[in-house]
Amino acid sequence: MPIGDVLPEISLTLGAVAIVLFASFVRQRQHHWAAVLALLAIGLGAGLTFAQWGGTPRLTFSGVWALDGVALASKLVVLAAGALVVAMSPEWMRADRRHGEYYALVLFALLGVIMMASASDTMELVLGVLLSSVASYPLAAYHRGWAPALEAGMKYFLIGALTNTLLTIGVVVLFGLTGSTGYPDITQALATNSDRLALTIATACVVLGLTFKLAAFPAHAWMPDVAQGSPVPAAAFLTVIPKIGAAVALARFVSLLPPDVTWRAIVASISVATMTLGNVAALRQTDVRRLLGWSSVSQSGYALMAIVVMGISDQALPALVFFLATYATANLAAFAVVTHLRGRTALDDYRGLARNAPIAATIMIVSLLSLVGIPPLVGFFGKLMLFRVTLEGGYAWLALVAVINTVISLFYYLRIVAPMMFGSHPSAVHVLSGLWARSTMAVAGVLLIVGGLGAEALSLFTGSIRFAL
Amino acid sequence: MLGALALAVSSRWTETTARRFVIAVSVLPVLLLAWAWRQFDPQGALFQFVEEVPWVPSLGMGYRLGVDGIALAVATMSALVFSASIAYPVDTKHQPRQYYAWMLFLQSVSLGVFLALDLLLFYVFFDLSLVGMFFLIGRWGHGQAQLAAFKFFLYTFFGSLLLLLAIIGLYLSVEPHTFDMRVLIEQQPLAGTGLYAGLVFLALMLGFAIKTPMVPVHTWLPQAHVDAPGPVSAILAGVLLKMGTYGIIRIPFAMMAETFARYALVIAVLAVVSILYGALVALAQRNLKRRIAYTSINHMGYTVLGIAVAAAVLSDDTVARQIALTGATVQMVAHGLITGTLFLICGSFWQRTEEYDLDSYGGLLRQAPWLTAFAVLASFASLGLPGLAGFVAEFHIFVGTFGVYPWLAVIGVLGILVTAALFLQMLQKVFFGAMPERWAQFEDLRPLEWGVLAVLSAGFVIIGVAPAFLLTLVEASAKLLMGGR
Numbered sequence: 001m002p003i004g005d006v007l008p009e010i011s012l013t014l015g016a017v018a019i020v021l022f023a024s025f026v027r028q029r030q031h032h033w034a035a036v037l038a039l040l041a042i043g044l045g046a047g048l049t050f051a052q053w054g055g056t057p058r059l060t061f062s063g064v065w066a067l068d069g070v071a072l073a074s075k076l077v078v079l080a081a082g083a084l085v086v087a088m089s090p091e092w093m094r095a096d097r098r099h100g101e102y103y104a105l106v107l108f109a110l111l112g113v114i115m116m117a118s119a120s121d122t123m124e125l126v127l128g129v130l131l132s133s134v135a136s137y138p139l140a141a142y143h144r145g146w147a148p149a150l151e152a153g154m155k156y157f158l159i160g161a162l163t164n165t166l167l168t169i170g171v172v173v174l175f176g177l178t179g180s181t182g183y184p185d186i187t188q189a190l191a192t193n194s195d196r197l198a199l200t201i202a203t204a205c206v207v208l209g210l211t212f213k214l215a216a217f218p219a220h221a222w223m224p225d226v227a228q229g230s231p232v233p234a235a236a237f238l239t240v241i242p243k244i245g246a247a248v249a250l251a252r253f254v255s256l257l258p259p260d261v262t263w264r265a266i267v268a269s270i271s272v273a274t275m276t277l278g279n280v281a282a283l284r285q286t287d288v289r290r291l292l293g294w295s296s297v298s299q300s301g302y303a304l305m306a307i308v309v310m311g312i313s314d315q316a317l318p319a320l321v322f323f324l325a326t327y328a329t330a331n332l333a334a335f336a337v338v339t340h341l342r343g344r345t346a347l348d349d350y351r352g353l354a355r356n357a358p359i360a361a362t363i364m365i366v367s368l369l370s371l372v373g374i375p376p377l378v379g380f381f382g383k384l385m386l387f388r389v390t391l392e393g394g395y396a397w398l399a400l401v402a403v404i405n406t407v408i409s410l411f412y413y414l415r416i417v418a419p420m421m422f423g424s425h426p427s428a429v430h431v432l433s434g435l436w437a438r439s440t441m442a443v444a445g446v447l448l449i450v451g452g453l454g455a456e457a458l459s460l461f462t463g464s465i466r467f468a469l
Numbered sequence: 470m471l472g473a474l475a476l477a478v479s480s481r482w483t484e485t486t487a488r489r490f491v492i493a494v495s496v497l498p499v500l501l502l503a504w505a506w507r508q509f510d511p512q513g514a515l516f517q518f519v520e521e522v523p524w525v526p527s528l529g530m531g532y533r534l535g536v537d538g539i540a541l542a543v544a545t546m547s548a549l550v551f552s553a554s555i556a557y558p559v560d561t562k563h564q565p566r567q568y569y570a571w572m573l574f575l576q577s578v579s580l581g582v583f584l585a586l587d588l589l590l591f592y593v594f595f596d597l598s599l600v601g602m603f604f605l606i607g608r609w610g611h612g613q614a615q616l617a618a619f620k621f622f623l624y625t626f627f628g629s630l631l632l633l634l635a636i637i638g639l640y641l642s643v644e645p646h647t648f649d650m651r652v653l654i655e656q657q658p659l660a661g662t663g664l665y666a667g668l669v670f671l672a673l674m675l676g677f678a679i680k681t682p683m684v685p686v687h688t689w690l691p692q693a694h695v696d697a698p699g700p701v702s703a704i705l706a707g708v709l710l711k712m713g714t715y716g717i718i719r720i721p722f723a724m725m726a727e728t729f730a731r732y733a734l735v736i737a738v739l740a741v742v743s744i745l746y747g748a749l750v751a752l753a754q755r756n757l758k759r760r761i762a763y764t765s766i767n768h769m770g771y772t773v774l775g776i777a778v779a780a781a782v783l784s785d786d787t788v789a790r791q792i793a794l795t796g797a798t799v800q801m802v803a804h805g806l807i808t809g810t811l812f813l814i815c816g817s818f819w820q821r822t823e824e825y826d827l828d829s830y831g832g833l834l835r836q837a838p839w840l841t842a843f844a845v846l847a848s849f850a851s852l853g854l855p856g857l858a859g860f861v862a863e864f865h866i867f868v869g870t871f872g873v874y875p876w877l878a879v880i881g882v883l884g885i886l887v888t889a890a891l892f893l894q895m896l897q898k899v900f901f902g903a904m905p906e907r908w909a910q911f912e913d914l915r916p917l918e919w920g921v922l923a924v925l926s927a928g929f930v931i932i933g934v935a936p937a938f939l940l941t942l943v944e945a946s947a948k949l950l951m952g953g954r
Contacts, residue, residue, distance in 0.1 A: 374600060375593035384589075388637050396634075396668070403630040410626055411619070414603075418615055422607050 005052075005060040005067055008045040008075065009111060015041020016107035023100025031099035032090040035436070038103040039086055042110070046079040063182045064121035066252070071118040073321045074248045078117065081241050081328045082110045088336045088440040089233040091432040092343075102142065106237060109135035116213070116245030122171040122181045122206075125249055129167060129213060132242055133160045139234040140226050152229030156222040156238075160212055163219045167209025173202040187256050196261075203261060206253055207270070213246035215239070216300045217273040224281070227293025232343045235289065236335030239296040240328045243303070247324060251307050251317065268308045272401050275301025279408040288416060289345045292334055295371060298409060299327050302402055305386050309393025316393070319385035326370070326382030329451060333367035333444035340437040342430050350416060351423030357431065361420050363445035368413040370448045373406060378451030533586040533649060538946030539798045542939060543715055544583040546802040549928060550707040550809040551576040553921045554700035557813050558820070559609070568609055572700075575601035579708050583715060588636045588648040591719070596629050598709060602701070610696040611819070617696035624689035628679030632716075635672035638665070639724065653724045666728040673721045674736065681713030681769045684743045694762035695825070699816015702758065706765045707809035711801050714772045718797070722780055723950055729780040737777035737874055741881050743770030748887035752894075757825045758815045760895060764851060765808055767884055768859075772800045774881060775866040778873045779951070787951060789872025794947040796865025799932070799939060803850070803858035806929040810847040810922055814840065817918055821911060827895060832904030837913040841900045843922045848892040850929050853885055858929035861936045 003010070018041075019034045026033070049072055057068030086106060093099045112132025119125040137160065141153025175181055177198050178189035190199065212219035227235045254263045278298030285291035306320035313319075337360050338344065354361040370379030383406070390399040432438070536544065555572050578601060581594035599622055607618035640646050642658040642665075679686045694702050721729050729736075747767030754760040775797030779790045817840065818825070834841045850857035863885065870878035914922070932939055 369600065375589075375596050380593075380596075384633070384637070387634060388641070391634065391637050392641055399634055403627070403634060406630055407623060407627045411623055414619060414622060418607060418619070421604060422615055 002060050005065065008048040008052075008079075009114060011041055011044040011048060012107050012111045012114075015044075016104040016111070019100060019104040019107065023098075023104070026100070028097060028099060032094070032436075034100040034103045035086050035090045038107055039083055041107060042079050042083045042086065046076060046083075049075050049079065059120050059184070063184055064119070064124045066118050066120040070248055070251075070317055070321065074117040074244055074324070075114050077321065077325045077328060078110060078113050078241055078244050081244070081332060082106065082237070084332045084336070084440055084444055085233055085237045085241070087443075088236065088332075088339045088437045089231075090436045091434040092231060092233050092339055092437065096142070098142075102139070102234075105135050105139050108132075109139065109237065110241065111135075113241050113245035116242075117248040119249060120183045120252070122174060122183075122186070124181075125253070126164075126168055126171055128245065128249070129164060129209065132213070132245065133164060136160075136238055136242065140230040140238060142231050142234055146229075148225075148229035149231070150229075152222070152225040155225050159219055159222045163209045163212035166205045170202045170205025170207075170209060173198055173205065177202060183252070183256055190256065190258050199257075199261060203254075203257060203263060203266075207250065207263075207266065210246045210250045210253070211270065213242045214250065214300045214303075215243060215297050216270055216304060217277055217297075220274065220278070220297045220300070223297050224290045224293035227296065228287060228290040228345070232289070232335055232339040235293075236332050236339070239293060239335070240331050243296075243300055244324045244328065247300075247303050247307065247320060250304075251310055251320060254307060255310060264308050267304055268395065268398055271301045271304035271308060271398065273301070274298065274304065275402065275405045279405050279412075282412045283408065285412065286347045287345050288347055288350060289338060289343070291347075291412060291416070292331070292338075295409065295412070296331060298405060299331070299371070301405070302383070302386055303327070305390050305395070305398055305402060308398060309389050309395055312393040313389040315385065316389045319389045323382035323386050326378045326451065329444060329447050330367045330370040330377075330379050333363055333441065333448055334371070336437060336441035336444050337364040337367070340431055340441050342432055344430075347416065347419065349425070351419040352425035353420040353429065356425065356429045360429075360431070360441065363441055365417050365420065366445055366448050368417060370452075372410050372413055376452040377448050379448070381452060533590065534581075534584045535586045536584060537949070538942040538944075539718060540583050540715070542798055542802050542943055543711055543805075544580055546805045546928075547579055547583060547708040547711065548576070549925070550703060550805055551579070553809065553813065553925050554703045554707075556917065557700045557703075557816060557921050558915070558917060559698050559700050559816060564608070568605075571601055571605050571608075572704075575605065575704065579704075579712070582712050586650045588639065588650060588653070588720070590648075591650075591716075592629070592633055592636055595632070595712060595716070596626075598712065599625050599629065602705065602709060605701045606693060606697045609698045609701065611698070611823075612696040613692075614696045617692045620689050621693040624686075625679055628676040628686075630676075631672040632676030635669045635676065636720075638669040638672070639720075642669075650719065650724075657724065657726060666725060670721055670725055670728045670732065673725075674717070674732075677713045677716045677721075678739075679713075680716070681710060681773060682766060683739055683770065683773060684746045684766065687743070687747075687766050690766065691759050691762045694765075694812075695756065695758050699813055699819060702762075702815065703809040703812040706762070706812055707805040710765060710769055711805060714769060714776065714797065714801055717773065717776050718794070718950075722776055726780065733777045733781040734874070737774055737781070737870075737877055740770045740774035740777055741877050741884075743767065743773065744881050744884035745887070748884045748891065752887055752891040755827050757818065757827055757830075757895070757899070758812070759825070760827070760891065761808065761811050761815065764888060764891070765804070767888060768800065768804045768808070768851070770884070771863055771866050771881070772797045772804070774870060774877070775800060778866075778870050779947075781873050789869045791869075791944065791947050791951055792865050793869025793873070794950070795940060795943050796862050796867075796869055798943045798947070799858070799865060799936070800862035802939065803862045803929055803932060806925050806932075807847050807850045807857075807859060810843065810925045810929075811851065813918075813922060813925070814844050814847065817914065822908070827898045829905065830899040830908070831902040832900070833908065833911060834900045836904065836908065836911045839914045839919055843914070843926060844900065845896055846926055846930075848896055850933065852889040852892045855933075856930075857933035858936075859933075861933055 015038060019037050022034055022037060023031060052067060053072055060067055086103060093102050109132050112128050112135060115128030115131060119128050137153055137157045140156045141149050143149040177193060177195060178186045180186055180189060215223040226238050257263050275298045278294050278301060282291050282294035285294060303320060303323055306316050310316045340360055370377035373380045373383035387399050575598060578594045578597040582591060585591040585594055603618050603622040606621060607615050610617060639653060640648055643656055682690050697705060744767050747763050747770055751760050751763030754763060775793040779794035850859045853859045853863045867878050
């Protein structure tokens with residue numbers, strides 16, 4: 001067995017196990033050391049992933065596990081995002097009795113997402129989706145004494161159970177159709193197979209199953225509730241990280257399909273529905289966390305644009321991973337600010353923040369502007385690459401829809417920015433004491449600007465990635 | 470040549486120190502540009518003083534700055550208007566450092582727009598100018614400032630996103646893909662590509678028309694102007710609107726000459742509609758600032774008319790087209806200076822009275838002779854009195870238009886007539902006649918205001934009396950752009 005190929009994943013697993021043991025034997029007050037352990041595991045995983053970088057794209061473990069540029073790049077993005085989430089958590093979780101286990105759950109969920117991104121086999125994909133889902137449900141409802149958290153967890157679980165079942169059905173139908181679960185075999189079998197109805201059903205089920213993790217229409221309904229109800233660091237995790245794995249998994253899956261399946265039209269319509277719905281729903285929100293949740297829904301729609309033109313534009317995959325990375329940075333920065341402000345969420349409470357807490361307000365504004373795609377922030381380059389591949393792929397109308405949606409989104413982002421800058425609020429701002437959340441916020445904010453100025457480095461990194469198949 | 474300016478205004482200075490420092494910094498680009506002007510060789514290449522630093526080479530994108538005659542003229546004017554506006558006294562609402570920092574930020578990105586030789590860099594600066602303006606209007610405006618700022622940002626952001634799509638369209642059309650303007654101007658990549666070129670052109674023109682603004686996409690302008698503080702309005706009208714017309718010259722005009730020629734007549738007609746509509750609506754305004762805001766639409770219409778005429782390759786009257794382009798550029802400079810002055814004067818009114826209603830004023834001539842003098846001078850310049858800058862510009866544009874579309878010129882001249890009427894009526898209402906009691910305490914200009922207005926007025930008087938220095942510069946580039954096809 002080529003154990004060396006999955007060393008990063010092993011380091012995450014061991015880290016999670018170590019944290020569970022640590023948390024059961026150490027006093028609750030010392031549990032923040034579990035965060036350090038988690039960061040170490042993530043750092044080790046990232047280092048090992050980095051060591052794999054540059055090799056020829058290949059499949060390993062009898063073809064179920066992809067080791068290609070896309071998998072590695074998305075793995076690094078996922079790990080970096082995970083590190084930010086872990087780093088913003090300790091002070092938030094300080095009072096929770098089960099502080100330590102939280103990090104183990106985060107690591108397991110990360111592992112599931114990485115499996116999604118690397119899976120080159122339908123069973124592996126199901127496994128990844130289930131692992132990340134199972135670890136995510138308790139994250140969403142971590143504050144189980146609080147009704148909105150329970151509601152968020154419940155909603156997340158119900159929608160998740162339904163769509164995971166659909167995914168499994170799709171995989172089973174596909175297996176019946178092709179007699180195999182491995183992607184290379186499926187491609188070959190599909191090339192000669194002619195049962196289009198079964199294939200359509202299978203495709204529909206798998207795509208629907210993945211929309212849940214992507215928070216894309218029609219399985220997006222959990223997103224705003226989770227963003228609002230779950231602990232803010234967990235919300236940051238759930239709005240960002242599963243999306244990365246799911247988007248890559250979806251891209252990998254649709255690239256198997258024979259050209260006469262109209263998956264482009266399907267993905268394009270999901271994309272339009274997702275971004276429009278997310279943006280329109282966000283317009284009238286008066287709760288910042290909920291608003292960010294809806295905005296994440298719309299951002300999934302943008303990401304799908306790159307999948308639509310996959311295979312037409314050779315830059316589609318780099319654009320997808322790049323965009324996801326930029327989106328992750330911006331969204332995590334925004335949630336880090338909310339964490340730092342002790343989860344303050346009513347829009348009215350943000351009035352005058354620029355005067356009372358200038359640094360937090362600045363980072364919030366920068367991250368929102370990055371989500372809109374204002375240059376020279378990193379989000380601009382993400383959107384630029386998306387627009388570029390979409391136009392190159394001949395989907396100008398899709399790009400136009402995205403433009404209109406971006407303008408709509410500017411409106412509600414400004415609804416947060418304007419009171420922060422122009423309003424005034426007499427009372428003092430309560431923030432989490434301690435360095436964790438504060439420094440995470442600062443790091444993410446700096447990344448947004450530095451990433452934009454150093455976009456070259458990032459794009460070199462993603463410029464050459466492609467699938468192993 | 471000119472790096473973006475450092476915004477080192479964050480230390481805790483008192484208002485006066487910050488002010489002095491900021492004014493000094495803001496004058497710097499004026500001096501540098503004046504120096505560049507002296508060094509600029511009208512016989513030389515189209516673009517001079519080129520500076521290049523790669524930014525994202527894999528995307529064919531770099532930090533490329535440089536100027537041609539047109540850019541240099543507009544940029545120098547912008548720097549001047551900025552320095553004037555920054556120096557002009559205003560109510561900073563207890564946040565002087567932030568106010569001046571945003572002004573400087575806006576100045577650096579605006580100059581960046583005019584100096585950029587890279588499409589994407591152009592777009593970056595173009596968008597950042599919206600951000601700067603949004604905060605300036607929203608924070609330091611009056612009336613429904615936040616609403617105005619919102620409307621401004623959303624409306625113009627839509628325009629700039631269309632612009633982005635068009636820029637990507639242009640980018641994809643050259644091999645190897647690049648955002649370098651010089652390459653694009655040289656290659657004319659979209660010549661003869663029919664629908665594709667048409668769509669790119671449409672997106673570009675729509676984007677710039679919103680910014681310019683042309684009728685019917687002008688509706689963000691009056692409100693943004695009325696609710697912005699005086700100096701900010703001066704910048705909005707004097708500098709930001711120029712980005713639209715400058716962009717039209719730089720991108721569609723220079724890079725897609727063939728496509729532009731096909732639609733030149735449509736653009737020219739729209740420009741004439743803007744001229745007439747702007748003038749007529751301005752005439753109907755009771756609000757001092759709104760009236761001047763609408764004249765901006767009218768004046769920018771002249772500029773667009775000049776550009777459209779210059780683009781009409783179908784006519785073989787090259788001289789007329791060159792004259793029109795020169796006129797359009799001079800109009801940009803002139804309008805920047807003149808309208809900048811007028812809006813600063815509006816700012817003075819607001820500082821004193823918080824009242825823009827024309828009917829409430831009267832007889833201020835005796836109370837504030839200097840203010841009257843400057844207002845009269847700027848108004849006359851704006852309505853195109855010979856000997857002042859507006860005349861030089863409009864004369865060129867109409868001479869050019871006569872050569873290409875004679876009947877449009879005839880209709881367009883009506884616009885001047887209406888403008889004359891509206892300015893004269895405004896002057897008469899505000900400065901002559903009986904003075905209402907409540908303005909008995911009305912102060913005349915303070916020395917600082919006086920000085921700033923004098924500098925700007927000197928600018929448009931000099932251009933009016935001795936335009937040669939500006940014309941040679943602009944004509945050189947106009948010729949090169951025309952010859953390039």
